[in-house]
Amino acid sequence: MAHIGIVGAGLAGAGAAYALRDTDHDVTLLEKSRGVGGRAATRRRDDCRYDHGANYVKEGDGRTVDLLHELGDDGLVDAEEPVWTFDRDGAIEPSDREEAHKFTWTAGITQFAKRLLAETDAAVRKTTRAESVARDDAGAWTVTDTDGDEHGPFDALLLTPPAPQTADLLAATDWPGADGALAALHDAVADTEFRTIRTLVFHYDFALDVPWYAVVNTDKEHAVGWLAREECKDGHVPDGEGLLIAQMSPAWSVEHYDDPLESAAEAGADLVADLVGDDRLADPDWVDDQGWRYALPDEGLAADAEALASAREAGLFLAGDWVAGAARAHEALWNGVDAGDRIADRL
Known part of the structure; x- marks a missing residue:
């Protein structure tokens, strides 16, 4: 059984967990908020419910x-x-x-992520904001949150926050032997507006x-x-x-x-x-x-194919509507599902 970490429990992260539901892999999602769904969010007030992100x-x-x-x-x-x-x-x-x-x-609309995750055995650690990422010599990934707690080790790690936040994580990533792949990946993600x-x-x-x-x-x-x-x-x-x-x-x-x-x-x-x-x-x-x-x-990820391939080979994956290049809830979902399938294939 492999251990898989997913940063973000929006639709991309929930989609990846859903894709992995029938495997024997252990899945953990780290979510900075108190709920799941990301921008597919719902609030309640005075007998009203309203979708204030994705409508x-x-x-x-x-x-x-x-x-x-x-x-x-x-x-x-x-x-x-x-x-x-x-x-x-x-x-x-x-x-x-x-x-x-x-x-x-x-x-x-927050029901979308909730129902996807309800079909899985994934653990969701809420109010957990990832701050840095590291890969050790044995190929295992760990995530350190803003409270200084470590999560992992993971055999594969999927990053799903919006591109600027993912770029910050990549800038705070320790990946020995990356041979320029990490820098190339970071630059491409940082350029996604x-x-x-x-x-x-x-x-x-x-x-x-x-x-x-x-x-x-x-x-x-x-x-x-x-x-x-x-x-x-x-x-x-x-x-x-x-x-x-x-x-x-x-x-x-x-x-x-x-x-x-x-x-x-x-x-x-x-x-x-x-x-x-x-x-x-x-x-x-x-x-x-x-x-x-x-x-x-504004656009999809324009990353160097070699850098992406190197990251995936090392067990590091990206997903989200910004990877798909379309600002739609279903695009984030299916991009996450595709990432989950790629992780399953690799492991």
Whole structure:
């Protein structure tokens, strides 16, 4: 039996653990947060549940839909209202894209990672932030967390945090005999750029009467990048109430990332009210927010093939939507599944 370490219990890490579920390998996930799912996250407040990172899971291809049903149809939700578009001037209109399924759960999108991990015997060590990595002369990997505790030894190690955080880990990696592979891998990961997004959440004692579930800014020149109605998801918002998820543009988010919630929400609510054309939206009855410093990758990993091959041969693997090159929940999942399969093949 081999021991496998996975840094991060987001969808990529959970997908890798799921791929390894039928092996006799021992799997341990190290997760910095108090919960699993990463950016596929859900919060609860005043009888509301809301997905404040990834808003839903796209069907991608048939295997994603099949997996969702295999994990259990109880509580599975498909938001049926369409996604419309708007431009820099805030003109909202129907999209010419073909509508796709938009899956989540009544208990929220964090159910995806929870249900994947429930199918495994993997151990999840929460509130454990990896700080450095080392490989010994025998080929075993250990991870040291910010409290100074060591985890391992592992026969294989998978890193799934966003590229900037993975680059920091690689910079703090001791891998004797890497012969330049570690430096090449680090440089490639560090060059993978991420967009910053601040999510603002607005609750109202009324629901909007509009024909869309969400609107997305297609020319990337509006201060609001995405606006979604959480009440379109069964079980998320009590009847007669409204809850908007506003994901602000990267430019606005960077400028206002550290603003106090009160001032950021006031500015954001004004922008949302102007976009929708409803002055009532400027005055929500409560607000929430989440800053996603590393929200969406701009591109996929462009690592040297030789460096990647050397890392895999040494038992070091990478996974995530940034490795796949697509900022989608299902892409992170399947990239993690593929990494789990590669680890199984190697061991």
